[in-house]
Amino acid sequence: MSPWLAVVVLTWVALFVLYLGLAATLHRVNRLGVELAAIRADGGARASGVRLALPALATDPGRTVVLAADSTCSACQGAAAELGERAPSSLLLTYEPPEEWHGTPLTVRQDPESWQRLAHLSPPVLMTVDATGQVVELALPTQPGDVTAALTAWGMVPERSAT
Numbered sequence: 001m002s003p004w005l006a007v008v009v010l011t012w013v014a015l016f017v018l019y020l021g022l023a024a025t026l027h028r029v030n031r032l033g034v035e036l037a038a039i040r041a042d043g044g045a046r047a048s049g050v051r052l053a054l055p056a057l058a059t060d061p062g063r064t065v066v067l068a069a070d071s072t073c074s075a076c077q078g079a080a081a082e083l084g085e086r087a088p089s090s091l092l093l094t095y096e097p098p099e100e101w102h103g104t105p106l107t108v109r110q111d112p113e114s115w116q117r118l119a120h121l122s123p124p125v126l127m128t129v130d131a132t133g134q135v136v137e138l139a140l141p142t143q144p145g146d147v148t149a150a151l152t153a154w155g156m157v158p159e160r161s162a163t
Helices: 003-041 074-086 112-117 146-153
Strands: 064-068 091-094 107-110 125-129 135-139
Touching: 064 074, 074 146, 091 112, 125 146, 135 146
Parallel strands: 064 091, 091 107
Antiparallel strands: 064 125, 125 135
């Protein structure tokens, strides 16, 4: 085989391999887009497969809505206000003194141990916790309406009627 023919064959093989790599990348991007659309449709990321226990937050039977928030975070302030309107009996978890959250209808709980278990997530973190302290569902609200969408998707508050 001549050197020129070998270069042509190797070039076409390399182009074919690059084409397959591009097709695989585009397939993964498409799957990611579908997954993100599903997350947006149901109100946020779900905690499926996550083993996160916050035993200090275990309360009565049933699920408790908990918002982990920092008073210096504007998204946290917005999420707390929205949660206060939609589910005022919810719990607000913080590492700060409860006085930092004066004026909120939420029950403020300062719990450094539970906060430490959530330290790898950026607040605000909205979740439901069952009677054993296991996190059942989790969302990371980033914009107005995310808290309401998550609560509605979780069946924690009735949808607002259009009046």
